[in-house]
Amino acid sequence: MGTYILKRILAIIPIFLLVTLLTFGMINLSPVDPAEAYLVASHIQPTDELLAQKRQEFGLDQPLLTQYVNTIVSISQFDFGKSYITNKPVWEEVSSRMPATIQLTFGSLLIAIVVSIPLGFLAGIKKNSAIDHFSRILSFIGASIPSFWLGYLFIFFFSVKLDLFPVEGIGTWKHLVLPSLTLALPLIALYTRLLRASVLENLQEPYILFARTRGIQEKAIMGKHVLKIAISPMITGLGMNLGKLMTGTIIVEAVFSWPGFGRYFIEAIFNRDVPVIQCYVLLAAAIFIFSNLIIDLLQMYIDPRISRKGRQHQ
């Protein structure tokens, strides 16, 4: 078990190196010259002389391999360069905006879990009941509604018409409700469907029949056997969705003027702030890779069959 975990953690290094290589390659292949982008961003008329000077300063005149190694070395020290716009270190800017985004992410995850576990579970054990139909309609709408539009619908009904929550900004828990809800609905749709399907599948298992013939109370069967195992695919879904959640925060932050990481990234795209874009892409990849790892390990803990399978493969 220990070696398995260690192997999984070590496997991250080559994956992450590949990601950095791809990002580096893409930025180099992109038609935008960082030196020119910098000068345009700081409202300086680019001349050949200035461009050459900036290229030297950014190390763009060195061979590609040296540039790549330099990038890796500085990234491993959390040095992502300076923003072209503010001239402050990118990491400082990003980490100061992180808490807002994390707050939003956890808010929506909390809502999604609190709503979808009971809903998916009930829909599964009471197939074709009213609650099952409700959960199916909700799943369908949640998967098809554009989240930016949903955000404005919430603003329209709950802020403009009913005046319950503030329209935008950050501060009290009231500010958090509408953005989290907007971000949570697609997740609720997905998790409810996943849990329902897996509850239905589990009810067919022989050990449930065995538990019933032994005369174990229905409540205990549902809690100990069905729900505990059925939750496993939901955790996989959670891991796979952290990336989706990240793109979700970009859109929701734009709708609610939430001062987070996603909005900063969109601004950076408009300003062609290359270091910020690079930092975002790498960070998104890192979050995605790490969350998948954590979810895998968590699942192994809940369902020990997985680690045995994993060991057989090695």
Add this chain to the structure above:
Amino acid sequence: MIAKIRSILKSEKVIVLCSVILCVLLFIAIFAPWLVPNDPTFVNLAVKLQSPSLDYPLGTDHLGRCTFSRILYGARISLGFAILIFISSLSIGLIVGIIAGYRGGWVDQLLMRFGDGVMAFPNLLLVLGLVGIWGAGLKQVILALIFVQWVYYARVIRGMVLSLKEQNYITAARISGSSQWTIMKKHVIPNVLPPLAVMGTLEMGWAIMDLSSMSFLGLGVQPPTPEWGAMIHEGKSYIRTNPELMLYPGLMIMLVVITFNLLGEALSERFGIKRR
């Protein structure tokens, strides 16, 4: 004949209904220039933010442009680009999938591992990353969307090539002297078409959703082009006084995406295909 049509209508209600809605939308998309009452980009500040009238069936926006005409034109933009993305990703997927399936070996391994890498990341995250690197703009967004979508087609087509290569009935047909064309028509196309149709419909829904999200963020279709996502972006400032400006385009996006999703799900159930 009529009895047959009636029985199809009865058993495939969802498929028929969705197809009808999509045909109507496609009709609107193709004939939008002749259907609209007003020029969708004509600015006339004298009639800004008007309520519905005979001249402007859904009223006007903050620049006095006819909302109804803009909604109809939006179908042209959304469906048009979705079809463009679909055809391009399908073509790339066909080429890569057939090469990988027929050649096998390291070519197959290389192409499919690359595909796995692309699929590992959520679509919109990759699109945003690519657009971030390539710069904002419609061309980049379309390219990025094609880049993330062809992989799915390539995988399915490769799988089909592999399984068709081994099928006894195709060997049998060849031995019994059927021409290449007959084999294609009778055995290959009927097997290949349903999974592609299912995937195509679902991917079209995603393409429309992703494109409108990007336009909403201001990275894709730029104003004054009447795209639904961009219209929501423009209409949001008038949410207090004229909420309908952002309501209508959102409803249209939802209608199209729901229709594509329902159709895709109904088709996959009808042909017994497992999705992704």
